[in-house]
Amino acid sequence: MLPLTLLNTSQGHPMLVELKSGETLNGHLVNCDAWMNLTLKEVVQTNSDGTRFFRLPECYVRGNNIKYLRVPDEVLDIAREKNQQQREEQRKSSQPQRGGYNRQYSSSGQRGGFNRNRGGGNVGRGGGQFQRGGRGTKY
Amino acid sequence: MENTDPSLLPSIIFTTAAQLVDCVDKKLLVVLRDGRKLIGILRSFDQYANLVLQDTIERIIVESMYSDIQRGVYIVRGENVVLVGEIDPEKENSIQLREVSLDEIYAAQQDEIDNRRRRELTKNSKLIDIGFSIDTQQEDMY
Numbered sequence: 001m002l003p004l005t006l007l008n009t010s011q012g013h014p015m016l017v018e019l020k021s022g023e024t025l026n027g028h029l030v031n032c033d034a035w036m037n038l039t040l041k042e043v044v045q046t047n048s049d050g051t052r053f054f055r056l057p058e059c060y061v062r063g064n065n066i067k068y069l070r071v072p073d074e075v076l077d078i079a080r081e082k083n084q085q086q087r088e089e090q091r092k093s094s095q096p097q098r099g100g101y102n103r104q105y106s107s108s109g110q111r112g113g114f115n116r117n118r119g120g121g122n123v124g125r126g127g128g129q130f131q132r133g134g135r136g137t138k139y
Numbered sequence: 140m141e142n143t144d145p146s147l148l149p150s151i152i153f154t155t156a157a158q159l160v161d162c163v164d165k166k167l168l169v170v171l172r173d174g175r176k177l178i179g180i181l182r183s184f185d186q187y188a189n190l191v192l193q194d195t196i197e198r199i200i201v202e203s204m205y206s207d208i209q210r211g212v213y214i215v216r217g218e219n220v221v222l223v224g225e226i227d228p229e230k231e232n233s234i235q236l237r238e239v240s241l242d243e244i245y246a247a248q249q250d251e252i253d254n255r256r257r258r259e260l261t262k263n264s265k266l267i268d269i270g271f272s273i274d275t276q277q278e279d280m281y
Binding site for chain 1: 190
């Protein structure tokens with residue numbers, strides 16, 4: 001799974017965040033987004049020398065300040081499982097669509113030819129792209 | 140166009156993070172901008188070269204000494220990556236370095252940092268003497 005997907009699945013887990021400045025934040029991940037912005041709770045912040053410690057009930061980190069994150073080993077397994085589940089669901093939901101030409105045509109036929117063609121094309125292409133990317137990263 | 144050798148094409152096409160596909164599930168050395176060296180198995184990456192490393196160790200190398208620290212799973216933000224190199228498992232055990240204790244390596248590392256700081260200070264004061272302005276920003280450590 002992609003790095004940011006893994007970050008997403010780490011929500012609720014403890015993690016260590018090191019900032020570019022060398023400061024570290026130890027806490028539980030509450031939320032994160034596509035820019036790697038984070039909110040953490042129950043944080044212990046250390047300065048870059050590791051000589052001083054501060055306890056913060058919660059904190060927000062702007063993603064660009066991050067050097068790296070360390071997450072617990074089990075998060076990888078959890079992410080892998082979730083990914084597997086998602087793929088299966090996707091396969092299940094995409095199979096009837098592929099066979100269901102008739103249904104697709106009849107339902108979009110009410111909207112007119114232009115929409116029908118575009119809709120059909122997008123569905124097919126989107127599915128293909130996802131699978132290709134997934135195989136490259138092996139998850 | 141003279142260059143029609145098909146074996147040359149891949150290296151031309153994949154000049155971005157995409158060439159990391161070959162490294163997935165392999166043991167890599169990752170050097171960060173702060174000088175850290177991480178050795179771990181690359182599990183995934185994205186277009187920013189953000190990396191996921193599993194079973195990572197941090198290797199501190201000072202001169203011909205080294206020491207390893209077990210670290211686990213890393214998500215490295217791509218900006219901080221200097222280089223990624225594949226480790227040849229056959230040659231891995233024949234490195235010309237001596238493993239020492241953590242205390243020893245920390246002491247040696249501190250010495251190295253102090254020395255560098257001293258050199259930097261003398262260099263900067265010389266530069267100022269001859270009329271240069273210097274930036275106070277910390278240089279990359281790698």
